[in-house]
Amino acid sequence: MFGAKAQTFTGTVKDSVNVPLHGANLIAIPDSDDLNMAFSISDEKGRYRLNLEKDSSYVIEISYLGYQKIIDSIIARRDVQKNYTMQASNESLEEVLIKKKMAVVVKEDTIIYRTDVFKTGAERKLREVLNKLPGVEVDREGTITVNGKKVDKLMVDGKTFFTGDSKLAVENIPADAVDEVEVLDNYSEIPFLKGLEDSDKMAMNIKLSEGKKNFAFGDIEAGGGVEDRYTIHPTLFYYSPKTSVNVIGDFNNTGQKSFSMQDYINFEGGYLSLMDRPNASSIYNDDFAQFLQNEDFTYNKNEFGAFNIAQQISNNLDLNAYTIISNNKLETREEYNITYIDEDRGLDESRETQENNDLFFTLNKLQLRYRPNADEDLTYDAYVKTSSATSDGILNSVTPIDSTFISTTTSPQGLDFTQNLSYSKQFSFEHTSTVNFDYKFSKNENDKDWLFNQPIFNTIIPFVEEDSLHLFQQVNTTVNQANLDIKHYWVLNNTNHIYPALGVNFSDQRYSTLDEQQLDSGEINNFNEAGFNNDVHYRLVDQYVGFQYKTMFGDLILKPGLFYHYYLWQVTQFSENISNETKPVVLPEFESEYKLGGSEKLRLNYRMRSSFNNASSYANRYRLSSFNRIYRGNEDLENQLYHTLLLSYYKFSLFKGINYNFFFNYSNRVNSILNTTILEGINQISSPVYTDLPNETYSFRGSFTKRISDYRFTVDANASLANTSRIINENTIDYDSENYGYGLRARTTFKKLPNLDIGYDHDFSAFGSDTFQNRFVKFTPFARLEYDFWDGFILKADYEYNYYKNQETNQVNRFQVGNASLFYNKMDSPWSFEVEALNMLDANFRRENSFSEFIVTDRRVYLQPRVLLFKVAYKL
Template sequence: MLIKHLVLILVMSISVALQAQTITLQGKVSDSLQQPLQYANILAVPVADNIDVTFAITNQEGNYKLQLEKNQNYTVTTSYLGFLPNVEDVNLDKDTSNNIILKENLDQLDEVTITYTPPMVVKKDTIVYLTDKFVTGEERKLKDVLKKLPGVDVDRSGNVTVNGTKVTKVLVENKTFFTGDSKLAVNNIPADAVNKVEVLDNYNDVAMLKGLQDSDDMALNIKLKEDKKKFMFGDIEAGAGIKDRYVVHPSIFYYSPKTNVNVIGDLNNTGVKSFTIKDYLEFEGGIGKLLSDAGNYFKLYRSDFAQFLDNQDYKSTANQFGAFNIRQSINQVTDLSAYAIVNNEKNTTASNTINTYQNIDQPFTEQRFANNALDNFFSIGKVTLEYKPTIKEDLNINTVIKVTNNKGLGVINTINPSQDNTISTTNNVTGLNLKQNFSYSRKLSKNHTATLQSIYTFKNDQPITNWLTNQQILQGLIPLQMDANYNIQQTKTVKTNSVNTILKDYWVLNNFNHLYTSLGVNAAFNSFNTQDLQQLSDGTINNFETAGFNNQLHYNLMDTYLGLEYKFQIGIATFKPAAYLHFYNWQANQLSHGISNSKTVLLPQFTSNIEFSNSEKIDFKYKLNATFPTVNRIANNFVLNNFNSVFKGDANLSNTLYHTASVSYRRFSLFRGLNYSLITTYNKRIKSIKNTIQLQGIEQFSTPVMFDQPEQALSVSGRFSKNIKKLKLKFNSRWSYNDYYQIVNLNTSLNSSKNFYNTISLETNFKNHPNIEVGYKHATSNYKSRGNLTQFLNTSFFTNLEYDFLNDFIFKADYSLDTFNNKTTNNTNQFDMANASLFYQTEDSPWGFEVSASNMFDVKFRQTNNFSNFLIQDSKTFVLPRIIMFKVIYKL
């Protein structure tokens, strides 16, 4: 019934949009020589106060289109830099064409008074939105403002895309906001403080390097209203709910010409995470690191710290988060900024997983129940000094420190053909990470610009793990002594000192030819120490060292390289072939054994860009990559990975080699309300490090080997959106194919996986009617190995409703119906989630009130699935129960 009602609302909204009494005024804007004027502004200002201002921007052919109310009086102003504005009064009762010719302004020094500022201005790399022209006044946060800007999308997590490109940095008044990540900004900056939003494509922190360094960054620069530029503003939110639920969320900002202070806090036990695994990966470099250095990206993702952050669903949770940011202008050329982020979480999780072991001689199924209690603490701080004495010189020095202390207590119950067992696990992960960054850029002459960047990193991670069970585990792999209970302990210490330095010269031969040279050194000094032992009930210690356990490894890697890049332009196309010559030297010393090796590797690169217009371009990138194994993979002695896994490294491992290539096409048209993109990526591993696995029941022993068989991965993804009056249609699709070898129980097999993901949605954009979004997701996964095919089908119907009514009320609701189907086993599960809130605040009052409900149907768990080398997993993860909250908000 709920779905039927929501669909009915959508149909009614579509009917309103399509039957609205509007007419179309369209035509072409050109100069006196009949040359089209791209990005001319056409502004239609109604005489009546209750009708919205309408605007348009011409496309590259000079065409424009305005949607006007029928039989209403408008003043239509057409303006373009360097030309006299054209002003016409219109009142139309049917669709009309009107071509406009602008005359050149021969006396541009005269003062020109413009009564109305265009709501949107498009330049080559910049889009400027005047937000007052798009909002209705009921918006609470920056996220609500951005959703109403043409070409801008904001997802529920706070990630922002503009014309299909992801925003990678957020600035406020030209200064980086906290870490620059969009989530803190869009979810906390009050909507009524925003005057303009600037979108800066190909953004570079150092202005003199724009056009020299290739940048895929897109930045949002938030311009504040004049009364907020030397003022304290923000809001404080506090709430309570049934079953002892609470939330306290202050967001306070102070801005002045010389001093900026931002304070954000969050205390809640409602399941809202202020800092997630995605935030951490973005903080460390994000998806850009995945594309340029996949090894380091996955190393981050699989780190002990990241694994504690990865949990998203809880049986219970308590979150304490605080963030402080200050920026002080010491003088006109020097800025000092600092931020600190502190987070503490206490969570409990529970899951029920069915593991299907296949690709072995005797396939079997394991049922595993897991319960965990987690206590995660971390703090991140950064201090930055920026010195820009002239436009030809830029110095940036910053220090980042991260401290972690994560504790976990888990109980795993496994039921399998070999053994039914219960294992208790405790974890205590402490870590210190220090990073010192020095960056200096200087314009040496008209044709030469030089940069020097040096980064020093120190890491010290010390995870301590304890496994407790009353049955023997890993028999034949660890030397357990008989005891009533088996208490197995592991202490691990991983230390890294690294220095990365690069000196680069940018030589501009002429406007169409550049030559860049680089000299760099990457040096890493690692130590890896492990100790595995058994503590018996009488207090004696059974050290596993005599069985080949315990590691004391020192691993040093020196990478010295020379790089040459040639960048040239032919018409609308830019090309940049490059080559980097690397001289690798590495040494590994394990106890009394040591090895030393060296290698020279030439790594070519190639990028090209074809820019048909400011709104249409094609990019191509190719790179040959080389990575070296992490320190744990070359440790010669055994180490416990888990209660059912033992790992042994190999000091003779060398580097991997793999090709990466991508082609992307993007186009958007403000004239047609159209935005689409297509991205294809291809990876081919020609030399990789692969684990060989000996599997006995659920227990496994693995060790890495160099593998020369080629493996490949291909993905194609596309985005499409189209505005139709007050409707917006969106379609996202992604297809991926991956083939790879696995070595299990001495059998080598070629596996393949195919994934196909589609999302289609339709949403409305009214000012005086309910706004609703309805969508459908469809995802299929196919995994094939040794003739066995596993198929999953996941579908989801979702809808979001937002209604501003009676001037002072805002109602929001969202609903999703998810269906999980394991087509191989014919197992189907279905669950639905719903949330709703009602917010009230009068325009002249600082007080606001909200009643909200989450997980309204009191769903107990979520269903997920995944597969690995030999394992198919169907998991149920238990979630928080229904939560009903009452909140009070005070706006400063």
């Protein structure tokens, strides 16, 4: 019961020669159906702990691979300590696995959960199943962590589920289809590279129940509500030993987005993959991403479809392909109070924007994997992304000295085609080689029509005065990029490896812009003479050679490396050569890992990195990037050079019910590209420069989780400090940025009682220089409820309150939002029903504050009104 006193049952599990057994399963099965089963896994010292209800009888089952099962009975009248000794089994490993079906199997880098032991029958989707497993958590965005570590790839019966992103899986795979969950740490796509390439990835494989292995299943959900709201959500899954087909659809106008910016990042390979790419940050600024980043809106309509097939063509050849199609309509409204700060004064601007966006895109992948034998792997991947959008916007800007009205129509279109060919071969235990070749073609066009009520940038843009000023802009980008990487893994002995590598990266980019005024007479007022319009051709060749040396001293692994890069780049503007440079760069790196135990690690990773900007940064003529900002590139830019260091510590103990995660990051840019800005009123003219001005960042984040019986308590903290410099109005200004935060959370995991997830986050931020300071405080308490009751009802509700305060002006912003749903499904019935309320408090807008080098912004984002839905679902 909720307030019942628990008794602890502790001790050790060892073998017949007194050696502790790590990973033994202990299950306490109560005699009464009203009590929950207790479960534990012995730690590296063989210790276990079970929390049992006082004065209750239990059957204790202890199992471990290769050993005979122990069955014991106890009555939990008081805290008890008892040690167990297990005897080796004469059965083969296969016989043990078939007969005993342990609840959890822990072996080296693999954990296997048998889900029937943990499920209650009230679970609807994979998300609910995973949250019942020891050490596994799924957050609201669908991200899965196991013992505090993020799952990077998700598979079903060994086949990649769509992109491998966990979100689509946890929201759509039915709970009753799941038999086992397999977690694979230090995962490698190619088995014989495990132990050679240092993968820190974690993969999860969902094993289907026997009845679902050659069977079609899924469900269809439909609903309607007030003000013509609707939702239709069909899912269909077919699995057989050689074929799997997954189909997911989502059609709604309730504001529930089927594809987010996070999903886009995962499609591009995830954050870790982006970190190793040049110009990785540009993915957040492309036209496609700009549409996806709108998370708040006054209206949103989604039409989403996804199809995935995995086919074993032969014993050696596999095919995996998917297509994702989305058509999205989004309406937004935002209001801003902006203060511009320079050395002399601050100017206030009041701004209002409204936009109607339509975005259509497709994401497609085809993979062929050929494995003629256990020592070879040949993989071909082809990715295609298409996008087209239209956006109609209105912007009204008012300052004490001016008022500007702008109407815009934007029509971006894009095509990205990427191919990858990878070949790996293990010649012997000592020698393994990999060859990777990538080719990418990208073409993006963006036409934009601006309509102004008055001239802007009078001293720069030569407008011909008319009642309304029509400026047409066109931006085109074409990229051809090829990369070849060859690496050899040479195993000298069991504790010393050397990995020589060489390669070449080639990039050819064309970037053009056109800004011109279209007059009422139909004539064109060209801005060429005023320094506008670009036609840049940018080529970059990066040739490199280097090596990594890996050695091990006991539980300590060291891996230093050194790479020599030789860069050649050329920039032409209107076919005139404006830059032609070469440059050698030596990049050292160092990695180390110290294993303090089976579930405790300390890692250190240092790299010196080098990166170039894309062609737009070299375009040395003007381009209008916003109604109050003009941008001009710089042909004299070189490669950015910076140090990065990551120190991480991880510890997990099921016996103590604790989990630690700590990360420290440091970055120091020796040479960087920074924007210089001329600020006049609210107008800005920006241009990049190559500089050695200070640019350092320090960041820390950590969490501690303690589990006591059915309660889980978490404390997390984060901090980041940055020292940067910017050039504003030809003056170099040093800035200090500080961000601190902490969070407290308590969560229950009852099986028959309401479960609560409550807590709050508290954040402090400061940004300033010698001339000004900005300080903000944010406080966010939240609560989430989930309650299974009356044999079929599930109640869910969430609430969040946001409090912001500008400590310099004492301005306070408050915002609160909540959602709720009541779901019903009669046992063994395919039909289910749900009543759902989104934004049930009918919050009108959300407020937030932000700041940069010379701008402080108070933003009000308007929200979609309350949505009430009644939904019916049928399980196929």
